Amino acid sequence: xxxxxxxxxxxxxxxxxxxxxxxxxxxxxxxxxxxxxxxxxxxxxxxxxxxxxxxxxxxxxxxxxxxxxxxxxxxxxxxxxxxxxxxxxxxxxxxxxxxxxxxxxxxxxxxxxxxxxxxxxxxxxxxxxxxxxxxxxxxxxxxxxxxxxxxxxxxxxxxxxxxxxxxxxxxxxxxxxxxxxxxxxxxxxxxxxxxxxxxxxxxxxxxxxxxxxxxxxxxxxxxxxxxxxxxxxxxxxxxxxxxxxxxxxxxxxxxxxxxxxxxxxxxxxxxxxxxxxxxxxxxxxxxxxxxxxxxxxxxxxxxxxxxxxxxxxxxxxxxxxxxxxxxxxxxxxxxxxxxxxxxxxxxxxxxxxxxxxxxxxxxxxxxxxxxxxxxxxxxxxxxxxxxxxxxxxxxxxxxxxxxxxxxxxxxxxxxxxxxxxxxxxxxxxxxxxxxxxxx
Amino acid sequence: xxxxxxxxxxxxxxxxxxxxxxxxxxxxxxxxxxxxxxxxxxxxxxxxxxxxxxxxxxxxxxxxxxxxxxxxxxxxxxxxxxxxxxxxxxxxxxxxxxxxxxxxxxxxxxxxxxxxxxxxxxxxxxxxxxxxxxxxxxxxxxxxxxxxxxxxxxxxxxxxxxxxxxxxxxxxxxxxxxxxxxxxxxxxxxxxxxxxxxxxxxxxxxxxxxxxxxxxxxxxxxxxxxxxxxxxxxxxxxxxxxxxxxxxxxxxxxxxxxxxxxxxxxxxxxxxxxxxxxxxxxxxxxxxxxxxxxxxxxxxxxxxxxxxxxxxxxxxxxxxxxxxxxxxxxxxxxxxxxxxxxxxxxxxxxxxxxxxxxxxxxxxxxxxxxxxxxxxxxxxxxxxxxxxxxxxxxxxxxxxxxxxxxxxxxxxxxxxxxxxxxxxxxxxxxxxxxxxxxxxx
Numbered sequence: 001x002x003x004x005x006x007x008x009x010x011x012x013x014x015x016x017x018x019x020x021x022x023x024x025x026x027x028x029x030x031x032x033x034x035x036x037x038x039x040x041x042x043x044x045x046x047x048x049x050x051x052x053x054x055x056x057x058x059x060x061x062x063x064x065x066x067x068x069x070x071x072x073x074x075x076x077x078x079x080x081x082x083x084x085x086x087x088x089x090x091x092x093x094x095x096x097x098x099x100x101x102x103x104x105x106x107x108x109x110x111x112x113x114x115x116x117x118x119x120x121x122x123x124x125x126x127x128x129x130x131x132x133x134x135x136x137x138x139x140x141x142x143x144x145x146x147x148x149x150x151x152x153x154x155x156x157x158x159x160x161x162x163x164x165x166x167x168x169x170x171x172x173x174x175x176x177x178x179x180x181x182x183x184x185x186x187x188x189x190x191x192x193x194x195x196x197x198x199x200x201x202x203x204x205x206x207x208x209x210x211x212x213x214x215x216x217x218x219x220x221x222x223x224x225x226x227x228x229x230x231x232x233x234x235x236x237x238x239x240x241x242x243x244x245x246x247x248x249x250x251x252x253x254x255x256x257x258x259x260x261x262x263x264x265x266x267x268x269x270x271x272x273x274x275x276x277x278x279x280x281x282x283x284x285x286x287x288x289x290x291x292x293x294x295x296x297x298x299x300x301x302x303x304x305x306x307x308x309x310x311x312x313x314x315x316x317x318x319x320x321x322x323x324x325x326x327x328x329x330x331x332x333x334x335x336x337x338x339x340x341x342x343x344x345x346x347x348x349x350x351x352x353x354x355x356x357x358x359x360x361x362x363x364x365x366x367x368x369x370x371x372x373x374x375x376x377x378x379x380x381x382x383x384x385x386x387x388x389x390x391x392x393x394x395x396x397x398x399x400x401x402x403x404x405x406x407x408x409x410x411x412x413x414x415x416x417x418x419x420x421x422x423x424x425x426x427x428x429x430x431x432x433x434x435x436x437x438x439x
Numbered sequence: 440x441x442x443x444x445x446x447x448x449x450x451x452x453x454x455x456x457x458x459x460x461x462x463x464x465x466x467x468x469x470x471x472x473x474x475x476x477x478x479x480x481x482x483x484x485x486x487x488x489x490x491x492x493x494x495x496x497x498x499x500x501x502x503x504x505x506x507x508x509x510x511x512x513x514x515x516x517x518x519x520x521x522x523x524x525x526x527x528x529x530x531x532x533x534x535x536x537x538x539x540x541x542x543x544x545x546x547x548x549x550x551x552x553x554x555x556x557x558x559x560x561x562x563x564x565x566x567x568x569x570x571x572x573x574x575x576x577x578x579x580x581x582x583x584x585x586x587x588x589x590x591x592x593x594x595x596x597x598x599x600x601x602x603x604x605x606x607x608x609x610x611x612x613x614x615x616x617x618x619x620x621x622x623x624x625x626x627x628x629x630x631x632x633x634x635x636x637x638x639x640x641x642x643x644x645x646x647x648x649x650x651x652x653x654x655x656x657x658x659x660x661x662x663x664x665x666x667x668x669x670x671x672x673x674x675x676x677x678x679x680x681x682x683x684x685x686x687x688x689x690x691x692x693x694x695x696x697x698x699x700x701x702x703x704x705x706x707x708x709x710x711x712x713x714x715x716x717x718x719x720x721x722x723x724x725x726x727x728x729x730x731x732x733x734x735x736x737x738x739x740x741x742x743x744x745x746x747x748x749x750x751x752x753x754x755x756x757x758x759x760x761x762x763x764x765x766x767x768x769x770x771x772x773x774x775x776x777x778x779x780x781x782x783x784x785x786x787x788x789x790x791x792x793x794x795x796x797x798x799x800x801x802x803x804x805x806x807x808x809x810x811x812x813x814x815x816x817x818x819x820x821x822x823x824x825x826x827x828x829x830x831x832x833x834x835x836x837x838x839x840x841x842x843x844x845x846x847x848x849x850x851x852x853x854x855x856x857x858x859x860x861x862x863x864x865x866x867x868x869x870x871x872x873x874x875x876x877x878x879x880x
Contacts, residue, residue: 005544008493008537010506010515016499038556040474040587043503043757050837051505057840060818066461069588072560082454090818102497103556103588106525121450133499134522363506364513390507411507 001365009362012304012387013138013330017131018044020141021099023408026058027172027202028149028210032093034083035064036076036100036111052409053174063087067104077109081118088122094207095152096126097145102133125152137332138408139224139306142171146201147228149210155236158214165190165263166198166216168232168240169225173408175204181420181429189246189256189423192273193265218263223308223334223343247312249281249319249427250347281424288431289321295438296322296380302370304328304361304384305407307335311343313383313406316427318349322380322434325354326369328361328388330407336360367391374401381437386411402437404430458791470594470764471757471787474587476555478596478759480504483551484511488659491547495534495565496520496555503587516541525557531568538572538580548659549579549607559586579607593759594678601653601761602681604662608689617669620650621712624682625674625761627700627857628655637729637860641709644725645718654761665691670715672696675765698762698770699857700865701777702733708858729859737777740866744873745779750824752834752852754787755817763853769807771833771855774865783827784811785820785834821845831872848872 001009018035022045025033035042046058065071065079080098088096098115105111115128127148131141150168167186172179183204187197198216199209213219219240221229226242233240241262246255253274260270301322303313307329317324329340336359344351358365366384370392373379382392385407393400405413406421420426476494481504483492491514494501498519506512518533534552541550554565569582581603601624611617621642629635629652642649650668651661665671666689676683676695683693694715699708706726713722753768762770775782784802788794795813802811812823817838824832824845832838832847842849850872855865 002540002544004536005516005540008516008518008533008540010494010501010512010517012506014498014501014506014517016502018499019502038474038587039472039590040477040500040503040556043474043477043505044499048502048505057817057837059837060816067588068590069559072588079457082457085450085454086458090816101556102499103560106557106560121447131499132522133497134520134525135498362513363515367513385507387507387512390509391513394508394510409507 001362001368006362006365009364011330011360012328012363012366012385013306013360015048015138016044016133017129017136017138017141017144018099018101018133019048020138020143021097021129021131021145022046022062022141023049023138023173024142024145024202025061025097026053026056027204028095028207029056029061029204030094030206031061032087032091032096033062034080034087034096034098035062036067036080036083036098036104037064038067038101038103039064041101049173049409051411053176054414055175061091061093067101072104072107075109076104076107077111077114080111080114081121084115084118084126085121088124094124095149096122096124097148098126098128099131105130105132135332139171139331139333140227143225143227146225147231149201149207150213150228150232151235153211153213153236155214155238160217160238161196161215162217163194163263164196164198164216165218165220165259166213167200167220167222168213169222170200170203171224172202172204177415177418178420179204181415181418182422182426184418185246185420185423185426188425189252190259192277193256193260193263193270195259195263195265220259220262223339226335227333244343244346245308245312246422247309247426248316248347249278249285249424250349251312251315252423252427253278254347277424281428284428285320285431288435291435292438293321298323299378299380300325300373301380302326302328302373302382302384304330304366304382304388306331307340308343309407311340311347313421313430314340314344314351315347315349316430318351320427320431320434323352325352325356325378326373327355327357328366328369328384329357329359330361330385332360363387363391370401381434385409386413402439404433404437470592470767471754472590473593473596473757473759474503475583475585475589475591475596475599476500476553476587477503477757478591478593479551479553479583479585479600480515482597482600482654482759484509484515486511486654486658489546489548490514490659491516491541491545491550493518493534493537493541493550493552494555495530495552495563496557497525500555514545514547520557525561528561530558530561530563530565534565534568535572538568539576542572542576542578547578548663549581551603552580552582553585554582556586556588559584559588581606593757594764597759597761597764598679598681601679602685604659605665605682605685605689607659607663608665609663610689611667615667617667619647620668621647621716622651622653622665622668622671623649623674623696624653624671625678625698625765626652626655627698627762627853629857631856631860631864633860634856634858637858641722641725641729642712644721645713645716646721647712647716647718670694672712672715674698674762674770678761678765698765700771700855700861701774702730702737702859702862703777704770704773705733705858705862706730726859733859733862736863736866740870741779743870747780747830747873748783748828749775749780750783750785750827750829750832750834750847751775752785752787752832752838755835755838756852760853767801767805769805771853772807772809774855774862775833778866778869780831782809783829784809785823786811786813787817788813788815790815817841830876831869848876
């Protein structure tokens with residue numbers, strides 16, 4: 001693959017803003033999304049994750065305004081209020097949002113005004129999110145919608161509860177038990193520092209519960225939410241503590257330190273908390289390392305994930321002795337290689353000198369790079385979403401390269417009991433998944 | 440928070456006028472309307488072969504179809520037209536560059552350029568770019584105006600793409616024998632070895648050999664070689680007017696066969712093949728033991744379960760699967776009828792009366808007089824399924840939650856298997872599902 005052709009090739013994570021908004025709306029169970037689009041754009045929404053989330057149907061909370069060429073010529077904005085009212089009547093959502101297609105946006109109609117006008121005719125808040133498709137990715141869309149929710153939290157009218165901490169910037173993409181596990185871990189980690197865990201935005205909880213973020217004294221902003229951290233600080237009037245993800249042992253301990261420092265938890269208390277968790281996890285991680293080293297030898301790991309998660313997983317992989325050599329960063333908005341290396345450095349682990357970090361790789365480039373490692377006999381395992389894995393291990397050659405499916409989308413990995421990848425328990429669960437694969 | 444207000448009666452009246460005037464996105468066929476780009480990309484991504492696809496438009500349209508499990512998303516490229524290029528109309532340059540690079544580095548046998556809504560809006564002349572590059576490189580570059588602005592039917596899309604493939608068909612070389620070679624178009628997917636063996640066995644009894652099964656298990660090169668067969672057996676020829684015209688004009692013989700799901704349909708399927716190839720006797724002989732076994736199994740099933748009720752969903756899928764679209768989705772019904780089920784159709788569509796009339800008309804055209812219900816969303820299904828006291832629901836997989844809510848076991852639509860062997864599997868599966876309910880009751 002030449003660099004020039006790579007510029008045009010389909011990336012392994014080519015989702016745009018509409019998918020991001022749709023996914024964010026899916027994570028608020030009583031929200032409803034109106035897609036002001038033609039028939040095709042509806043597949044950018046629920047259609048992209050109906051196979052990813054087996055726990056909750058994706059199609060129920062989304063409708064489209066059935067725009068055709070005729071509506072485009074006659075003007076399409078007038079359809080928006082009618083569909084908002086109709087869907088509200090049918091679904092009675094607590095919160096609605098409207099997005100539109102690029103070609104409709106380019107027609108120059110004022111959709112924001114149409115949505116604002118419609119909001120006064122239904123008994124719930126309605127947000128308009130501009131989702132131009134020329135650039136931006138899933139996380140841009142997810143963040144825009146999260147910010148619309150945060151703007152509606154009554155921070156100014158609510159007195160915060162001491163030691164209650166809210167979390168923003170969590171990307172909840174399904175109602176399966178991997179996320180349930182992560183959310184349990186976040187709660188556990190905060191409580192282990194003596195803090196009370198408030199709402200997590202977004203986390204599969206109803207709109208009304210998200211409004212309780214107003215009761216939080218401080219807000220922790222996970223790296224996905226960096227884009228709006230500054231605005232959140234202003235609109236909430238609360239301290240916003242920016243952290244990395246609590247992924248891997250070192251990542252989790254660093255997260256605990258950052259939260260403790262931001263929330264005024266005594267250093268000694270934080271250190272005691274970390275020691276307790278470390279004492280629990282280290283022996284098991286040592287067992288894993290011994291097991292894996294015997295089987296993997298000098299073979300190495302390839303990993304595909306969005307920048308913050310990739311940093312956490314790389315940190316985990318290094319401390320677990322998996323020796324990563326190829327990292328594909330699947331987003332276009334979360335800071336890329338620079339942010340990845342900085343986040344990795346903060347966990348305190350050091351990657352090998354030859355670590356190959358590729359920003360936004362195409363499906364073809366991902367496949368080629370993994371194939372080259374495999375052909376040299378130097379590959380132990382691939383971690384990635386079902387998109388990368390489908391092309392690395394095509395049908396009929398399913399087990400050619402041992403793999404762990406993780407991230408969005410996961411069509412072939414589903415979770416029936418709490419299996420986090422956050423926190424100490426998440427590190428051990430990841431080690432377990434890897435252990436099940438390596439021979 | 441927003442003002443908590445309900446719509447006024449004036450607003451309600453004006454909304455009502457809108458819904459009455461709203462054209463209901465109804466197409467000639469019963470199936471859901473679809474976006475051309477989503478449909479064509481969705482079909483191309485599942486086809487193996489040495490080809491490339493260029494999505495011509497803004498970046499976001501690359502996510503209007505699902506990329507996994509593929510196998511061909513790695514053959515997809517996107518021009519990712521920027522806002523400034525769009526505004527200035529400078530769309531040809533990235534497309535030409537992309538096409539040249541693909542042809543130079545990947546040497547595809549054909550490149551399909553799919554223009555999206557944005558390109559349609561400015562009537563971008565990407566056909567000219569495609570023509571120029573084809574002339575320059577000698578590689579076929581096929582430009583398809585694939586916007587979602589028109590309410591296209593899935594059937595039209597399937598026919599459009601397949602007839603486009605047919606334009607790439609190569610005349611068989613002189614002296615190449617086509618004798619005894621047959622193609623099948625729009626047969627269901629064959630996932631079991633015994634079904635494949637049944638088809639090949641019956642064909643072989645008549646001296647026939649399968650050359651290709653379209654679209655499953657065929658790559659671009661199979662389409663290029665479609666004329667190497669003596670006959671093309673097509674499930675529901677009315678689904679493929681352009682393809683059939685194109686094949687006929689190229690000298691191929693197209694013959695209609697039923698969707699071979701169920702006993703009677705399987706029999707008719709094989710008899711049509713036998714009749715066409717002058718080997719009816721041989722085909723009947725080869726089928727006799729298979730039919731006998733399936734027929735006995737069917738009798739046992741009817742004796743055990745006769746009189747059960749099934750809700751069959753229609754217009755719920757948007758997957759451009761030819762076997763699902765054949766006969767407007769009624770192809771599977773014969774099995775349920777033969778198995779003694781009382782069938783009610785559940786058509787997903789607009790609730791207005793004119794849509795109902797449209798569906799009724801179409802069912803009559805198709806010779807179907809079964810009772811039908813129209814429901815706007817899967818969300819509306821649970822009370823309807825409950826009220827009808829159905830024993831089984833044959834619905835799109837995404838309605839699994841609704842079926843569960845109604846307490847009706849769901850069998851995924853178009854999962855019934857073809858031929859006599861398939862009949863045995865289908866009845867076995869139905870038996871398992873019904874037994875489980877009986878036990879739970």
